Amino acid sequence: MAIDFTKTGVSGEQTFDSFGCNVWHVNPDTPDLVRPDIRFTRQVHDGADVLMPDGREVRFWSFSDPNATNADKDKPFPSPLIRVRQGQVVHTTLKSAKNTHTIHHHGMDPTTFNDGVGHLSFEVSGSYTYQWRPANAGTYFYHCHKNTVLHFEMGMYGPLIVDPPEGPGTLFTGGPRYDVEAIWVADDVDPVWHEYNHDAGLCGEDVALDRFSPRYFMISGVPAPRTLTDPRVIVRAKPRQKVLIRLINGAYSVLRVAFDLDATIVAVDGRGLGRAASPWSRPIPLPRGTSVDMTSAQRFDFLIDAPATPGTYGARLEFRDWGTGEIHAGGRGVAESRIIVA
Amino acid sequence: MNRRQFLTYGGAGAAVLSASEEAYAQATATRIDLSVEPADVELIDGRVVYQLLFYGAAQSEPRPVIRVTEGDLVTVTLRNNAPEPHAFAIPGAPGAEIAAIAPGGRGEVTFRAPRGGTYLYLDPLNAPAHRLLGLHGALISTPRDGHTPGGALTPFSAETLTPATRLLFDAMRDDPTARFVGDPWRPAREKIWLFAQIDPALCEQAELRRPIDGAAVQRTFAPRYFTINGLSGFDSSEAETVKPKGYVGQPLLIRNLNAGRNTHAPHIHGNHVLELSGVGADGSVVVRDNIIERDTWIMRALDRKDLILPFERPQDIPPGAWPPKEEPFPLRYAMHCHTEMSQTAGGGNYPQGLTTHWELLGPTRPTATS
Ligand SMILES: [Cu+2]
Ligand SMILES: [Cu+2]
Numbered sequence: 001m002a003i004d005f006t007k008t009g010v011s012g013e014q015t016f017d018s019f020g021c022n023v024w025h026v027n028p029d030t031p032d033l034v035r036p037d038i039r040f041t042r043q044v045h046d047g048a049d050v051l052m053p054d055g056r057e058v059r060f061w062s063f064s065d066p067n068a069t070n071a072d073k074d075k076p077f078p079s080p081l082i083r084v085r086q087g088q089v090v091h092t093t094l095k096s097a098k099n100t101h102t103i104h105h106h107g108m109d110p111t112t113f114n115d116g117v118g119h120l121s122f123e124v125s126g127s128y129t130y131q132w133r134p135a136n137a138g139t140y141f142y143h144c145h146k147n148t149v150l151h152f153e154m155g156m157y158g159p160l161i162v163d164p165p166e167g168p169g170t171l172f173t174g175g176p177r178y179d180v181e182a183i184w185v186a187d188d189v190d191p192v193w194h195e196y197n198h199d200a201g202l203c204g205e206d207v208a209l210d211r212f213s214p215r216y217f218m219i220s221g222v223p224a225p226r227t228l229t230d231p232r233v234i235v236r237a238k239p240r241q242k243v244l245i246r247l248i249n250g251a252y253s254v255l256r257v258a259f260d261l262d263a264t265i266v267a268v269d270g271r272g273l274g275r276a277a278s279p280w281s282r283p284i285p286l287p288r289g290t291s292v293d294m295t296s297a298q299r300f301d302f303l304i305d306a307p308a309t310p311g312t313y314g315a316r317l318e319f320r321d322w323g324t325g326e327i328h329a330g331g332r333g334v335a336e337s338r339i340i341v342a
Numbered sequence: 343m344n345r346r347q348f349l350t351y352g353g354a355g356a357a358v359l360s361a362s363e364e365a366y367a368q369a370t371a372t373r374i375d376l377s378v379e380p381a382d383v384e385l386i387d388g389r390v391v392y393q394l395l396f397y398g399a400a401q402s403e404p405r406p407v408i409r410v411t412e413g414d415l416v417t418v419t420l421r422n423n424a425p426e427p428h429a430f431a432i433p434g435a436p437g438a439e440i441a442a443i444a445p446g447g448r449g450e451v452t453f454r455a456p457r458g459g460t461y462l463y464l465d466p467l468n469a470p471a472h473r474l475l476g477l478h479g480a481l482i483s484t485p486r487d488g489h490t491p492g493g494a495l496t497p498f499s500a501e502t503l504t505p506a507t508r509l510l511f512d513a514m515r516d517d518p519t520a521r522f523v524g525d526p527w528r529p530a531r532e533k534i535w536l537f538a539q540i541d542p543a544l545c546e547q548a549e550l551r552r553p554i555d556g557a558a559v560q561r562t563f564a565p566r567y568f569t570i571n572g573l574s575g576f577d578s579s580e581a582e583t584v585k586p587k588g589y590v591g592q593p594l595l596i597r598n599l600n601a602g603r604n605t606h607a608p609h610i611h612g613n614h615v616l617e618l619s620g621v622g623a624d625g626s627v628v629v630r631d632n633i634i635e636r637d638t639w640i641m642r643a644l645d646r647k648d649l650i651l652p653f654e655r656p657q658d659i660p661p662g663a664w665p666p667k668e669e670p671f672p673l674r675y676a677m678h679c680h681t682e683m684s685q686t687a688g689g690g691n692y693p694q695g696l697t698t699h700w701e702l703l704g705p706t707r708p709t710a711t712s
Contacts (some may be wrong), residue, residue, distance in 0.1 A: 019576040031668035034660050089660045107637045109612050109656040112673045120674045135657040147692045149682035201690025209686045210566050252681050271635040280506035280633040295607035295640040297680035322681050323604040
C-alpha cells in the first residue's frame with residue numbers, strides 16, 4: 001500500500017495546530033522496508049501501581065512485551081529491555097490500543113518516519129513498525145515522544161543496549177571488556193503528575209507542567225532507599241572483576257553521580273570514548289569521592305575495577321533541581337546503592 | 343523618550359551588527375551603538391509580557407548579534423531608555439564593562455575584541471534579574487587566524503587550538519578516507535541558539551516598578567516560557583535564523599548560549615554533535631582537548647558551547663534503505679531540551695517550548711563531484 005506522506009508531518013502542511021494540539025494520527029506502513037534480523041513488539045500498558053516506601057501507590061504507564069513468557073508480558077515499570085547487536089536490522093512494532101503514542105529510540109539516528117516524533121511525522125493510534133539498524137554499540141533508551149513532558153514522566157521508557165558483534169562482555173569493538181554489568185535508570189517522580197490523563201496540558205490547558213516537584217527517587221523502578229538492598233539494583237562482583245555500570249538519566253533532575261571506588265567514564269551517549277572513529281576523544285577518569293553531573297537523557301558508562309579486598313562500596317545519585325541546583329525534596333532527593341565485592 | 347516597543351511574537355529576526363565583513367581584515371576600530379528599551383512582547387500562546395531588551399541603533403530587531411574580529415578595538419555605546427539604571431558586560435572579554443547608567447543617560451566603553459569564539463553580552467546589574475528580563479545577546483568574535491596547521495578553518499584562534507580540535511577539523515574534508523566525508527567547515531555554516539527563560543511574574547514586577555532583589559530572583563525564578571533566539575515551539579521550529587539546513591557532507595557550527603537561570607538539556611535527533619568548547623571560570627572560551635560526541639549536552643546558566651553538527655548520513659538507517667526511495671527528503675530531525683518542563687508554554691501546550699528541528703536536504707551535495 002502506498003504511503004500518503006501528506007497525511008503526516010513529513011509532507012503535510014505544518015501549522016500551529018498540527019505542531020502540538022492536533023498532531024497527525026495514522027498507522028502507515030514502514031517506508032523503504034527491508035527484512036529485519038530481529039523484531040520486538042511493545043504494547044502500551046497504561047495502568048500499574050508502584051508501591052512507594054511511604055505506602056502511597058503511584059500510577060505508571062509503560063510498554064509491555066506481549067510475546068514474553070516472563071514478567072515482561074505484564075511489566076509495570078520500567079519497560080522491558082531492548083537488546084540488539086550492532087548492525088542488526090531491527091523492527092520495533094508499537095501497539096497503541098487506545099490513545100496515541102510513539103516510540104523514539106533515543107540516541108538512534110534513523111529516518112524521520114522511524115524517529116517517533118509526532119509533530120514531524122505522526123502519532124500511532126493503532127500500530128506502526130519502526131525500522132532502524134544500530135551502527136554504534138552502547139547504552140541508549142527508548143521512550144514515548146507524545147506529550148513527552150508527561151508521558152516520559154509517567155514511565156513510558158525502557159533501556160536499549162547495543163552490543164558489538166562480539167556480544168555482551170565487550171562495550172564496543174576495541175573498547176573495554178567487563179565481567180559484571182548493571183543497567184541503572186535514574187528517575188524522579190512527582191506523584192501529582194501521575195494523576196493526569198494522556199492529553200493533559202495539550203491545546204492551551206494550563207496544568208502547571210512547568211512545575212516539577214519530585215518526591216520519590218528511583219533506580220530501575222526501585223524507589224530509594226530500597227535501592228540500597230534490592231537485588232535489581234545492587235551490584236555483586238568478585239575481587240578484581242571489571243564492573244560496567246550503564247547509567248541512564250531518565251529523571252528531570254541534574255544527576256550528581258559519585259562512587260566509593262575509582263571509576264572511568266568509557267562511553268557517553270552510545271559513543272565509545274577513544275574508539276577508532278573518534279581519535280579526538282578519550283576516557284574520563286572519575287576518582288573515588290569526586291562527582292560528575294548528568295543532565296536529563298544523558299548516558300554515561302562507568303567502568304570500575306573491583307578491588308582485590310572484599311568489601312561494600314557505595315554509589316550515590318543526587319537528584320538536583322534544574323533551577324536552584326539544590327537537592328530535591330529538601331535534601332531527600334538521593335538514591336544510593338552498593339557494589340558488593342565478595 | 344520612553345520608547346515602548348511592541349513585539350509580535352515571531353517577529354524577532356537576525357539583526358546583525360557587524361564590525362567587519364572581512365574575516366581577516368587588519369585590526370580596525372569598530373563602534374557598536376546599543377540601547378536598553380522596554381518592550382511588550384507577545385509569547386507563543388498569545389500572552390503579552392513586559393521585557394527589557396537591547397536594540398541596535400538603526401535596528402528594528404532586539405538582541406542584535408554583535409560580530410567583531412579578535413584584537414580589534416571595539417567601542418560600545420549604550421543609551422538607557424528604561425526607567426531604572428542599567429549596565430553592560432561581556433563575561434570573558436576583559437575591560438568590556440559599562441557601569442550603571444541612570445535612566446535617560448548614556449555610557450561607553452572601548453576594549454579589545456576577545457579571542458575567537460562565542461560570548462554573551464548582558465546587563466550584570468541585580469544579577470540575574472536584568473539578564474532574565476531580556477537584557478542579553480550574543481557576541482561572536484572571529485579569530486584573526488583560525489586555521490589548523492593542516493589548513494582547515496576553525497572558529498577559534500589558532501593559538502588556542504588543541505590537538506583534538508586540529509584532528510577533528512582536518513577530518514572534515516572531501517576524501518573518502520576522512521571520518522566526515524564532504525566539505526570542510528565554512529564560517530557561513532553557522533547557527534546561533536541563544537536560550538532564554540521567561541517568568542511572567544518577574545516581568546510584571548519590573549513593569550509595575552516594584553523593587554527587584556537579584557538574590558531573591560535567583561531562588562524564586564519560575565520560568566513558564568522557554569525560547570531560542572526569542573522564539574519558541576512552532577515559531578522557532580520554522581525560523582530560518584534557528585533551523586539548520588544542508589546536505590550530507592556540509593558540517594555546521596552551532597553556537598549555543600544559555601542566558602537563563604535553569605539548566606537545559608538540549609537533545610538532538612538524526613546526528614550526534616561534537617562538543618568543541620566550554621567556558622572557563624573567568625568567562626574565557628575553553629577549547630576542548632577531549633571532544634565528545636553526544637546526543638544530549640548540558641547547558642547551565644551562562645554556559646556557552648560551540649558544537650559541530652556534522653550533517654553526516656544518519657548512522658542508524660539500514661544500508662538497504664539508504665538513500666530512502668519512498669520516504670522523501672528533507673529528513674527532519676528535532677532538537678529539544680530533554681528537561682521536558684521546558685517543552686511547555688504557560689503550563690502546557692507541549693511542544694511549544696524550547697525546540698526546533700534541522701533539515702537534511704539530500705544524500706549528496708548538489709555541487710559535489712563524484
Ligand atoms: Cu529522548
Ligand atoms: Cu527526543
